[in-house]
Amino acid sequence: MSELLGLIIEDDDDLSVIFSEALQAAGFKTEIIQSGDQALARLSITVPDVVVLDLHLPRVAGMDILHQIRADARLAGTRVIVATAHPRMAESLRDEADLVLLKPISFSQLRDLAAILGSTRPAE
Numbered sequence: 001m002s003e004l005l006g007l008i009i010e011d012d013d014d015l016s017v018i019f020s021e022a023l024q025a026a027g028f029k030t031e032i033i034q035s036g037d038q039a040l041a042r043l044s045i046t047v048p049d050v051v052v053l054d055l056h057l058p059r060v061a062g063m064d065i066l067h068q069i070r071a072d073a074r075l076a077g078t079r080v081i082v083a084t085a086h087p088r089m090a091e092s093l094r095d096e097a098d099l100v101l102l103k104p105i106s107f108s109q110l111r112d113l114a115a116i117l118g119s120t121r122p123a124e
Contacts, residue, residue, distance in 0.1 A: 004028045004118045005046070009039045009065065010054040010083065015103075019052045019083070022107045026115035036060025040068060048078055050117050052110070053097075055084045063089075066096055079117040081110070 006028035010016040013034075020030040028050065033039045036057040043051075043065070051069065055062035066082065069075045082097040083105055084090050090100040099113060 004050070005048045006030045006050040006052065006114065007039070007042065007046075007048040008032045008052045009034075009036075009057065009062065010052065011035065011057050012054070015054075015083075018107055019105075019110060022110035023050065023052070023114045025107075025111045027118055028114060034058075036062065036065055039065050043069065043072070043075065047074055050079045050081065050114055052081045052083055052114075055082060055086070055089060055093075063093070066093065070096055081113065081117070 004027055006023040008016050008019045008030055010019055011034045016032045020032055023030045033042055037059040040060055053062050053065060066080060069078055069080060079098040081099045082093050083101050083103055085103040087102060090102055094100055
């Protein structure tokens with residue numbers, strides 16, 4: 001089985017490092033992307049197992065990225081964890097995202113949830 005890949009799409013430096021370290025602790029190789037346009041460019045050439053997605057990003061909104069992921073057949077198996085501080089927005093995305101977490105998100109919470117998502121990855 002190939003190594004699990006997790007993309008952290010988050011523009012806050014501190015949070016992106018915490019999210020990355022949490023996924024690494026769950027067994028993922030991680031990449032940090034800090035703007036929406038860079039995220040779309042990366043998603044056009046790779047298929048991550050998990051995406052941790054902030055909704056408020058520079059240049060392209062996280063909600064638009066989520067819609068793009070769900071519309072792309074290549075990314076059908078990609079699990080998306082939305083990270084937001086806005087409860088109403090979180091509730092509106094529950095049907096599209098695999099998980100919606102309200103910030104602040106703890107290291108152990110994200111690590112444990114990422115491990116569960118990684119263990120339920122579809123067979124290659």
